[in-house]
Amino acid sequence: MLRLISYIRGYLTVSVSGTFCERFLNVCAAKGILLWNIVRISDRSLRCCLSVAAFRKLPPISYRTGVRVHILCRHGLPFVIKQYKKRKVLVFGACFAMAIFVVANQFVWDIEIRGNETVRTKDILEALSEEGLYIGARKSRIDQQTLKNRMLIKMPSLAWLWADKQGSKVIVDVRERIPVPALYDAGDYCNVVAKKDGVVHSMIVKNGVPTVKEGDTVLKGTVLVTGKIPSELKPEIRYVRAEAQVFARVWYEKTERFSRLSEERTETGKQKRRVHITAFGKTFPQKTKESPFPECDVETKRHKLSFFGKETGIVVETAVYREVEVSGKRHTAETVAAEGVKALKKQMDAECSPTAELIAVSDGFREVDEETVEVTVRAEYLEDIAVQVK
Amino acid sequence: MKDSRKKKESLTGKLIGRFDxxxxxxxxxxxxxxxxxxxxxxxxxxxxxxxxxxxxxxxxKKKCITFCGKGLTIAVITDDEVTVQGNICAVQFG
Structure with missing residues (x-):
């Protein structure tokens, strides 16, 4: 603490030389002059620190005690300020930067929409723009409560919205309205049919009469649960909307040919860096599509500048271009087959329903010619094949 | 004069002893x-x-205190307090 106060007020390191250095210390202490970090340098001299105000009181003391006092070093804020007073352009630049920051902080430079799944971000941004929240808008003119009320009237698909100002960035948090389930007429009926070929494994029938049982083989389009319920007591048929979950074992088979030749990219070690600064909606220097090397890989990093945790709206984008050499490489059939199996498995996962469970998988490959490998993957899934059809 | 000072000191000593x-x-x-x-x-x-x-x-006032050691420095000196820093090996009272 003492150090901090001394730094703010400014202090000096002085050398005291003379025969009676101890006497000098005693007289200073008696006069109430605070000395610290007193180090003996030689028999006739010592070094100590004292405040600027105390230094002004020294001449009579040094005269009385017969010592000579020399300033060795000046420390502290007053001396730093004095040093920078001469460098007017630097001070002006710092003030100018601060002024730009303060002015820029009054505007919105970035809008982030969070929480939307079905409503498009573009639509929300357009609506916000019409209500006065756009990039470049003044922050003080945005009233969050009014914006919320107007936006909820404008976009019925939103149940809640709040714009949170964080520095020059506005984070708009939205919650979408859950749609009301459709109402069906009493006479409206439908069946549940199979959407894929398979063997029925288990059934959960919520409404309707099942027409197949566990272990039956069904083809695509086969009625699994009917919505027509005949009554034993009355002659007329009751129509309902059949609803069921029918889990069946479904087989998938995929065959595809893969080339054994592939291009390999090897880094040469040469790299170039380009830095772009995006501020006020513009990029400096302007981006060019030309790459510095004929063949290269690009790695881009975006860094949003923030000041005391608040975003400034300035984005620094660093692109590192690494030169590569492209060469053809011939892989073994096994390697190509392993890669092929992975690719085909991915395709199958995309085709079956997300809740499907993989039961078994088998694969094989054959070499068609010297450059091509044919890979076959067979997989068995347990998945819900029920779909409602009128 | 000496007697009166002795008496005063003994009186102070008694007071100190009595009142802690x-x-x-x-x-x-x-x-x-x-x-x-x-x-x-x-x-x-x-x-x-x-x-x-x-x-x-x-x-x-009555005694002389000597600090012996290596790299001794006076960290702070004011009118009623002095702080000695360094590797102190011995303190002598003379």
């Missing part, structure tokens, strides 16, 4: 606070008699 008052408050004896053997704070001192890197001699 710290001695350094009533009598002007030096109060030394040491932190390990690296720092010593001396209150109620009079003057610094001798000062170099190996010996610091401080005069108090």
């Amino acid at each position: 008052i710290p001695e350094d408050v009533i009598l002007d004896v030096p109060r030394i606070t040491m932190m390990d053997n690296t720092e010593a704070r001396i209150e109620n001192y009079e003057t610094v008699l001798e000062y170099d890197g190996e010996t610091i001699c401080i005069a108090c």
Whole structure:
């Protein structure tokens, strides 16, 4: 603490030389002059620190005690300020930067929409723009409560919205309205049919009469649960909307040919860096599509500048271009087959329903010619094949 | 004169004994606070008699305190307190 106060007020390191250095210390202490970090340098001299105000009181003391006092070093804020007073352009630049920051902080430079799944971000941004929240808008003119009320009237698909100002960035948090389930007429009926070929494994029938049982083989389009319920007591048929979950074992088979030749990219070690600064909606220097090397890989990093945790709206984008050499490489059939199996498995996962469970998988490959490998993957899934059809 | 001073001191001693008052408050004896053997704070001192890197001699009202050691420095000196820092090996009272 003492150090901090001394730094703010400014202090000096002085050398005291003379025969009676101890006497000098005693007289200073008696006069109430605070000395610290007193180090003996030689028999006739010592070094100590004292405040600027105390230094002004020294001449009579040094005269009385017969010592000579020399300033060795000046420390502290007053001396730093004095040093920078001469460098007017630097001070002006710092003030100018601060002024730009303060002015820029009054505007919105970035809008982030969070929480939307079905409503498009573009639509929300357009609506916000019409209500006065756009990039470049003044922050003080945005009233969050009014914006919320107007936006909820404008976009019925939103149940809640709040714009949170964080520095020059506005984070708009939205919650979408859950749609009301459709109402069906009493006479409206439908069946549940199979959407894929398979063997029925288990059934959960919520409404309707099942027409197949566990272990039956069904083809695509086969009625699994009917919505027509005949009554034993009355002659007329009751129509309902059949609803069921029918889990069946479904087989998938995929065959595809893969080339054994592939291009390999090897880094040469040469790299170039380009830095772009995006501020006020513009990029400096302007981006060019030309790459510095004929063949290269690009790695881009975006860094949003923030000041005391608040975003400034300035984005620094660093692109590192690494030169590569492209060469053809011939892989073994096994390697190509392993890669092929992975690719085909991915395709199958995309085709079956997300809740499907993989039961078994088998694969094989054959070499068609010297450059091509044919890979076959067979997989068995347990998945819900029920779909409602009128 | 000597007798009256002796009487006064004995009276003060009696008072201290009776009321449990710290001695350094009533009598002007030096109060030394040491932190390990690296720092010593001396209150109620009079003057610094001798000062170099190996010996610091401080005069108090009745006694002279000498700090012996290596790399001794006076960290702070004010009118009623002096702080000695360094590797203190011995403290002598003379």
